[in-house]
Amino acid sequence: MRRTAADLGFWAACWLALALVVGPAAWIVIGLVRKTWPVLSVDLLLKTTAQGGLQNALFGTLVLAAGVLILAAPIGIGAGVYMAEFASQRQASLFRFVSEVLAGIPSIVVGYAGYELLAIALGWGYSLLGGILALTALVVPYVVKSTEAALQQVPTSLREGAAALGLPRWLMLWKVLLPPALPGVLTGLVVALAISTGETAPLLYTANFSDANPPVQLLHHPVGYLTYVVYDYVQLPSARAHQLANAAATFTLFLLLLLIVLSRLLAARARRRTEQMGL
Amino acid sequence: MHVRQLSGAPAAKVVTALPLRVRGLRVRAGGRELLRGIDVDFPAGQVTAVVGPTGCGKTTLLRALNRLHDDSTGLQVSGSVELAGADIYRDLGLREVRRRIGMLFQRPNPFPQSIQENVVIGARVHGLTGRSGARELAEARLREVGLWDAVKDRLGGNPYRLSGGQQQLLCLARALAVQPDVLLLDEPTSSLDPWATAQIEQLIRDLRERVTVVIVSHNLSQVARVADQVLFMVAGERVEVADVQAFFRHPSDPRTRRYVAGEAMTLPAMEERN
Numbered sequence: 001m002r003r004t005a006a007d008l009g010f011w012a013a014c015w016l017a018l019a020l021v022v023g024p025a026a027w028i029v030i031g032l033v034r035k036t037w038p039v040l041s042v043d044l045l046l047k048t049t050a051q052g053g054l055q056n057a058l059f060g061t062l063v064l065a066a067g068v069l070i071l072a073a074p075i076g077i078g079a080g081v082y083m084a085e086f087a088s089q090r091q092a093s094l095f096r097f098v099s100e101v102l103a104g105i106p107s108i109v110v111g112y113a114g115y116e117l118l119a120i121a122l123g124w125g126y127s128l129l130g131g132i133l134a135l136t137a138l139v140v141p142y143v144v145k146s147t148e149a150a151l152q153q154v155p156t157s158l159r160e161g162a163a164a165l166g167l168p169r170w171l172m173l174w175k176v177l178l179p180p181a182l183p184g185v186l187t188g189l190v191v192a193l194a195i196s197t198g199e200t201a202p203l204l205y206t207a208n209f210s211d212a213n214p215p216v217q218l219l220h221h222p223v224g225y226l227t228y229v230v231y232d233y234v235q236l237p238s239a240r241a242h243q244l245a246n247a248a249a250t251f252t253l254f255l256l257l258l259l260i261v262l263s264r265l266l267a268a269r270a271r272r273r274t275e276q277m278g279l
Numbered sequence: 280m281h282v283r284q285l286s287g288a289p290a291a292k293v294v295t296a297l298p299l300r301v302r303g304l305r306v307r308a309g310g311r312e313l314l315r316g317i318d319v320d321f322p323a324g325q326v327t328a329v330v331g332p333t334g335c336g337k338t339t340l341l342r343a344l345n346r347l348h349d350d351s352t353g354l355q356v357s358g359s360v361e362l363a364g365a366d367i368y369r370d371l372g373l374r375e376v377r378r379r380i381g382m383l384f385q386r387p388n389p390f391p392q393s394i395q396e397n398v399v400i401g402a403r404v405h406g407l408t409g410r411s412g413a414r415e416l417a418e419a420r421l422r423e424v425g426l427w428d429a430v431k432d433r434l435g436g437n438p439y440r441l442s443g444g445q446q447q448l449l450c451l452a453r454a455l456a457v458q459p460d461v462l463l464l465d466e467p468t469s470s471l472d473p474w475a476t477a478q479i480e481q482l483i484r485d486l487r488e489r490v491t492v493v494i495v496s497h498n499l500s501q502v503a504r505v506a507d508q509v510l511f512m513v514a515g516e517r518v519e520v521a522d523v524q525a526f527f528r529h530p531s532d533p534r535t536r537r538y539v540a541g542e543a544m545t546l547p548a549m550e551e552r553n
């Protein structure tokens with residue numbers, strides 16, 4: 001009897017906790033979609049914010065993400081591989097410390113440092129490259145960490161087999177360690193992209209904003225992106241601006257959802273692979 | 280009655296394997312001595328079985344014989360291991376040691392590459408075959424270990440789809456493809472089915488002229504089937520090294536006698552060997 005009551009209490013608490021997590025998330029999503037639904041039209045994709053659409057912001061977000069991918073992937077994966085496979089204990093712990101400090105810097109500070117260094121000191125002004133660099137600095141620690149973890153999870157027996165056969169380190173890395181680690185590495189990369197897609201602060205002082213489509217130049221031209229529209233346009237006193245802000249938030253959410261699903265798929269694939277090896 | 284000899288006296292087998300000579304081999308982990316000065320000769324062309332209770336240092340010994348401890352921090356190895364007179368810790372490069380002294384582990388560990396790539400990767404990196412010779416090399420080694428018929432239609436396939444026994448045979452083919460002088464086997468059949476076990480035991484006997492074999496085994500009937508000599512260890516020390524017959528029939532040390540008697544409950548009579 002008491003047992004049943006305790007059980008009931010426990011389950012009620014669990015459900016409550018779950019509701020507290022899921023509820024607000026669902027409320028946000030449903031609210032956004034409901035507000036966006038009536039204004040959803042191809043015009044959002046065909047017009048720039050200057051003309052009452054989101055084309056430039058969507059492009060800007062995608063171009064920034066592509067830039068982050070191009071920079072953060074080699075830097076983050078390279079550093080992660082170095083830490084997991086080649087660094088001495090002391091080097092690795094120093095490196096890890098630096099990486100954690102970097103990860104701990106508030107994103108607005110990263111943005112401001114980018115402004116001082118890139119926009120002012122180097123004279124780039126507001127620029128695409130500045131925005132990409134600020135976002136990259138923000139997410140590289142995640143890529144490093146996930147790469148390192150993915151390599152450390154490769155079964156020791158594979159390392160020993162490669163060592164016992166006299167394979168050089170680079171070949172062991174390439175042919176033996178990387179294939180099973182790859183899904184984990186990619187998952188980290190996708191998560192990093194998701195983080196950077198949702199950020200505004202590092203971009204405010206570096207890429208700033210533009211209501212025209214992104215420039216072909218890397219420097220001296222501001223760039224628009226979705227999260228800025230969310231941040232700024234809700235403060236504007238027009239109904240159309242509010243609608244744009246809602247639509248931009250929905251687009252951002254949708255992109256994040258895509259990236260999260262992708263990272264889930266990659267993670268599941270990674271698990272399957274390791275299980276299959278049965279090591 | 281006239282007896283015709285069809286093929287004359289059995290031709291003396293040409294032994295191309297090389298001897299391994301171990302002196303004063305010690306392995307320390309912090310303050311603990313895992314191996315306490317092992318002296319043993321692994322004669323060319325013979326199979327030596329290493330036996331002893333769990334935790335006595337058999338795996339530690341094997342790993343010292345191809346410098347696998349070099350990669351683990353916190354272990355110090357001292358003493359000498361000579362491959363045909365050349366000290367593997369002082370005179371030979373690490374990669375040469377790893378090529379000439381191969382190892383097969385307790386659990387099969389194929390690489391996440393195709394079946395063919397698993398066999399040829401070592402040979403290619405050691406310059407023993409070019410890209411063009413890869414297929415023939417793979418076929419030759421896979422035939423040698425008796426895996427060819429099972430995998431010939433899926434050389435590009437996933438090695439993890441093979442059974443455990445087949446995976447271990449693949450690892451053996453991989454080890455043989457780099458033409459080792461010595462092969463170290465650490466309980467290679469302990470997780471395998473009877474077919475793969477028999478296959479590996481047959482191979483060990485056939486390989487003797489080419490490769491000096493050191494095999495750790497808990498299975499004394501397997502020792503009786505494959506070994507020429509036995510190294511018996513307890514707690515990181517050599518108790519005795521004896522010819523396999525002597526080891527089973529009249530061991531000199533009382534600890535050996537006890538171990539053989541204890542483990543021999545299930546041991547069938549020594550079988551006739553070729």
Ligand SMILES: Nc1ncnc2c1ncn2[C@@H]1O[C@H](COP(=O)(O)OP(=O)(O)O)[C@@H](O)[C@H]1O
Pocket residue numbers: 308313331332333334335336337338339340351354
């Ligand atoms: N890297 C290591 N560091 C410290 N102790 C170890 C290490 N590897 C093995 N040992 C210890 O050395 C002893 C011998 O181990 P091992 O050689 O694996 O025994 P066996 O193969 O004969 O069962 C065991 O007590 C084990 O705990």
Ligand SMILES: [Mg+2]
Pocket residue numbers: 337338339465
């Ligand atoms: Mg062992």
